[in-house]
Amino acid sequence: MEYHQLNVNLVADFIRGLSEMQSLFSSFDTLEIVEVGDGNLNFVYIITNELSRDETVVLKQAVPFLRIAGEGWPLSRDRMKNEVMALKFHESLCPSNVPKIYYSSDEMSLVIMENLKNHQIIRGEIIKGKVFPSLAEHVSSFIATTLFHSSDLYLGFDEKKRNVAKTINIELCKITEDFVFTHPYEDNETNEYNPELSLDAIAHIQRDPELRNAVGEMKYAFMTKAEALLHGDLHIGSIMANEEETFIIDPEFSFYGPMGFDLGAMIGNLFLAYFSHDYRQRKMGNDPEKYRSWLLQCAKDVWCGFEEKFLDLWLSHDEAQGTSFIGRDLDGKSAETFRKAYMKRVFEDMIGFAACKMMRRIVGLAKVADIADIEDAAERARAEENALRMGSVMVLQRSNYSNFDELMDLAKSISPLGGCK
Amino acid sequence: MEYHQLNVNLVADFIRGLSEMQSLFSSFDTLEIVEVGDGNLNFVYIITNELSRDETVVLKQAVPFLRIAGEGWPLSRDRMKNEVMALKFHESLCPSNVPKIYYSSDEMSLVIMENLKNHQIIRGEIIKGKVFPSLAEHVSSFIATTLFHSSDLYLGFDEKKRNVAKTINIELCKITEDFVFTHPYEDNETNEYNPELSLDAIAHIQRDPELRNAVGEMKYAFMTKAEALLHGDLHIGSIMANEEETFIIDPEFSFYGPMGFDLGAMIGNLFLAYFSHDYRQRKMGNDPEKYRSWLLQCAKDVWCGFEEKFLDLWLSHDEAQGTSFIGRDLDGKSAETFRKAYMKRVFEDMIGFAACKMMRRIVGLAKVADIADIEDAAERARAEENALRMGSVMVLQRSNYSNFDELMDLAKSISPLGGCK
Numbered sequence: 001m002e003y004h005q006l007n008v009n010l011v012a013d014f015i016r017g018l019s020e021m022q023s024l025f026s027s028f029d030t031l032e033i034v035e036v037g038d039g040n041l042n043f044v045y046i047i048t049n050e051l052s053r054d055e056t057v058v059l060k061q062a063v064p065f066l067r068i069a070g071e072g073w074p075l076s077r078d079r080m081k082n083e084v085m086a087l088k089f090h091e092s093l094c095p096s097n098v099p100k101i102y103y104s105s106d107e108m109s110l111v112i113m114e115n116l117k118n119h120q121i122i123r124g125e126i127i128k129g130k131v132f133p134s135l136a137e138h139v140s141s142f143i144a145t146t147l148f149h150s151s152d153l154y155l156g157f158d159e160k161k162r163n164v165a166k167t168i169n170i171e172l173c174k175i176t177e178d179f180v181f182t183h184p185y186e187d188n189e190t191n192e193y194n195p196e197l198s199l200d201a202i203a204h205i206q207r208d209p210e211l212r213n214a215v216g217e218m219k220y221a222f223m224t225k226a227e228a229l230l231h232g233d234l235h236i237g238s239i240m241a242n243e244e245e246t247f248i249i250d251p252e253f254s255f256y257g258p259m260g261f262d263l264g265a266m267i268g269n270l271f272l273a274y275f276s277h278d279y280r281q282r283k284m285g286n287d288p289e290k291y292r293s294w295l296l297q298c299a300k301d302v303w304c305g306f307e308e309k310f311l312d313l314w315l316s317h318d319e320a321q322g323t324s325f326i327g328r329d330l331d332g333k334s335a336e337t338f339r340k341a342y343m344k345r346v347f348e349d350m351i352g353f354a355a356c357k358m359m360r361r362i363v364g365l366a367k368v369a370d371i372a373d374i375e376d377a378a379e380r381a382r383a384e385e386n387a388l389r390m391g392s393v394m395v396l397q398r399s400n401y402s403n404f405d406e407l408m409d410l411a412k413s414i415s416p417l418g419g420c421k
Numbered sequence: 422m423e424y425h426q427l428n429v430n431l432v433a434d435f436i437r438g439l440s441e442m443q444s445l446f447s448s449f450d451t452l453e454i455v456e457v458g459d460g461n462l463n464f465v466y467i468i469t470n471e472l473s474r475d476e477t478v479v480l481k482q483a484v485p486f487l488r489i490a491g492e493g494w495p496l497s498r499d500r501m502k503n504e505v506m507a508l509k510f511h512e513s514l515c516p517s518n519v520p521k522i523y524y525s526s527d528e529m530s531l532v533i534m535e536n537l538k539n540h541q542i543i544r545g546e547i548i549k550g551k552v553f554p555s556l557a558e559h560v561s562s563f564i565a566t567t568l569f570h571s572s573d574l575y576l577g578f579d580e581k582k583r584n585v586a587k588t589i590n591i592e593l594c595k596i597t598e599d600f601v602f603t604h605p606y607e608d609n610e611t612n613e614y615n616p617e618l619s620l621d622a623i624a625h626i627q628r629d630p631e632l633r634n635a636v637g638e639m640k641y642a643f644m645t646k647a648e649a650l651l652h653g654d655l656h657i658g659s660i661m662a663n664e665e666e667t668f669i670i671d672p673e674f675s676f677y678g679p680m681g682f683d684l685g686a687m688i689g690n691l692f693l694a695y696f697s698h699d700y701r702q703r704k705m706g707n708d709p710e711k712y713r714s715w716l717l718q719c720a721k722d723v724w725c726g727f728e729e730k731f732l733d734l735w736l737s738h739d740e741a742q743g744t745s746f747i748g749r750d751l752d753g754k755s756a757e758t759f760r761k762a763y764m765k766r767v768f769e770d771m772i773g774f775a776a777c778k779m780m781r782r783i784v785g786l787a788k789v790a791d792i793a794d795i796e797d798a799a800e801r802a803r804a805e806e807n808a809l810r811m812g813s814v815m816v817l818q819r820s821n822y823s824n825f826d827e828l829m830d831l832a833k834s835i836s837p838l839g840g841c842k
Binding site for chain 2: 152161212337338
């Protein structure tokens with residue numbers, strides 16, 4: 001079918017024509033179609049049989065422009081191919097953490113998938129102070145499993161190289177290169193600053209040569225380090241969850257990049273939430289310590305869970321193969337030495353990427369509601385300055401941390417757990 | 422034309438049928454065809470008009486197996502696509518350092534190019550002790566120009582990513598992964614050891630966990646660090662030269678990899694020659710100091726020439742663009758800080774790759790004639806042990822060197838310039 005852009009009036013007929021939908025809907029005459037896309041890129045429709053509301057799917061379609069900017073900003077629909085490739089890869093490895101895929105079409109640049117109607121995007125919930133007891137466990141499993149199984153540590157010499165070629169994602173990588181690694185640091189005209197934010201704090205991240213160099217190093221790593229098939233945008237707006245289940249959605253930024261990038265996105269977002277909840281918990285009348293402790297512990301559990309599971313997968317694989325990435329281990333200690341040094345590098349990258357993700361959310365165009373929606377500009381500026389300070393230290397010192405507790409200590413030293421009394 | 426393997430009897434008719442050859446040959450009835458392929462992979466024919474010997478070309482054809490191993494070792498003919506892509510890229514940037522390309526065919530997996538009949542493969546000449554006064558100047562220009570212009574520092578965000586996808590080189594990268602980074606260090610059954618080589622020296626590079634880790638890190642960088650379109654096999658057997666001119670040939674291993682790899686191949690080979698000429702110069706009745714000083718100076722000039730030219734290209738490009746890889750330089754020092762740190766990383770990679778290239782030539786399957794052809798096994802073992810020692814220190818200490826003189830000092834400390842008296 002030749003590409004055409006759907007709308008609420010066309011979706012029902014489109015769905016009706018698909019053999020894959022026949023077993024999901026008992027009738028196509030009573031479909032309720034609601035467009036809910038709140039992202040910047042695509043159109044998202046929730047399709048529900050009004051007479052049997054369990055019969056429901058989500059349809060996501062890419063349009064050949066950046067939705068938030070309009071038709072004047074062309075953007076190839078190819079991104080939907082990357083999203084579908086990633087969703088299928090994730091589904092094959094972590095079926096309980098990815099919505100079921102019912103149908104996809106490269107021509108129409110769309111995917112139809114499970115409607116996660118008992119789950120919420122966690123950013124909004126975290127803003128409200130909700131605890132997700134399984135989040136770190138599920139997210140760390142997802143990251144460890146998807147990164148390991150797409151890496152050179154697991155795949156044969158041929159498949160990984162073919163995957164790299166197949167998954168290049170030119171335009172969405174460019175968005176990250178610009179909005180995460182470049183614009184925020186060059187005082188770009190797209191940047192947006194809280195008027196209460198100290199000029200010194202901005203100047204530091206835009207004019208300190210060592211900081212600019214460190215951010216440049218992370219940008220270069222993002223562009224050249226083809227380690228694993230990333231989700232590519234794994235912040236807390238790409239996760240839907242309830243207390244028992246966790247789903248990772250929206251992998252349209254997926255491409256082969258550095259492992260630390262997905263980890264850094266997740267962990268950097270939890271640190272941002274940490275800084276926002278100094279004010280937010282006080283505003284709610286709570287002692288900030290409890291929820292903020294959970295946020296830091298969650299960040300730690302994501303890293304530590306990832307590290308443990310990734311190493312487990314790696315060890316099991318090497319044992320099954322009878323050899324290792326570096327070749328046969330003649331002295332019995334070399335493979336372990338390599339694994340240890342390897343994890344140290346991923347840790348360092350995670351810190352650097354988390355830092356860039358944090359800083360760009362303060363001075364760049366795209367904000368996070370956790371902080372941006374704090375109405376009191378002075379309180380917002382305090383959270384922002386704390387986030388910038390943490391990001392700056394992290395990216396500059398990223399090779400000097402030896403465990404996650406040191407990062408938690410850094411966060412607590414910048415903004416004490418119990419908040420500013 | 423469907424693929425078929427040429428031979429000395431078929432080449433004349435093939436050439437005769439090509440329009441591109443009509444202006445090069447005044448007659449096709451008096452062609453002399455000689456097969457001269459001494460590499461491991463391909464067939465190479467020199468085609469000359471006997472009546473007018475200036476009418477001459479080289480035809481190189483890939484066969485669907487590893488020539489040195491025979492039809493039992495299949496090897497995709499795709500490698501010729503990589504070679505032709507690289508040759509054309511090199512010709513567009515460095516026409517005076519690449520043979521002219523007259524014709525190429527993906528279907529026939531062949532290329533027809535200039536016959537460099539006034540030039541010699543320099544490995545054989547360096548073994549004889551010949552000085553090439555322009556070598557470092559030409560090779561450093563070639564490396565700086567080709568690496569810079571294929572990198573993210575120069576290319577737009579889209580072209581580089583497309584190039585990475587287009588130039589994956591699965592099977593030849595696998596050969597490097599195995600024979601440069603794995604087999605030599607795991608006591609593989611393909612390894613070949615000089616019986617006079619000390620068992621301790623071998624054990625060190627196969628059993629020291631830190632060394633195995635360091636080599637593993639270089640292997641991982643080779644497989645994941647897509648910085649620039651490499652030649653991929655830039656040792657002194659891939660260079661034809663005379664005193665005035667230098668040609669870089671045989672880029673079939675070309676792919677997007679780490680910049681330090683091409684530099685390390687060249688410089689590591691010069692160090693191997695340095696160790697071989699302790700004995701070779703004495704054998705010729707010369708004081709070893711003179712020629713060995715030239716070899717070290719040549720290695721230094723390759724690095725320093727590369728660094729200077731690469732930085733020149735980068736600076737000019739940034740000035741023309743009015744911005745830089747890291748974004749606008751608001752404090753006037755950030756771009757320079759980034760460039761300096763960048764070159765330090767390339768230097769470090771160069772050292773690590775040179776080291777791996779040196780060590781594998783001693784204990785792996787593929788030797789270099791510089792050392793392997795020393796008939797006296799004890800003298801050969803001395804050169805081998807020196808090369809292993811140098812390689813081991815280099816790969817382990819690669820981040821601790823701040824300039825090339827320190828590497829020259831290391832070489833001289835392992836084997837004094839004047840040789841062992």
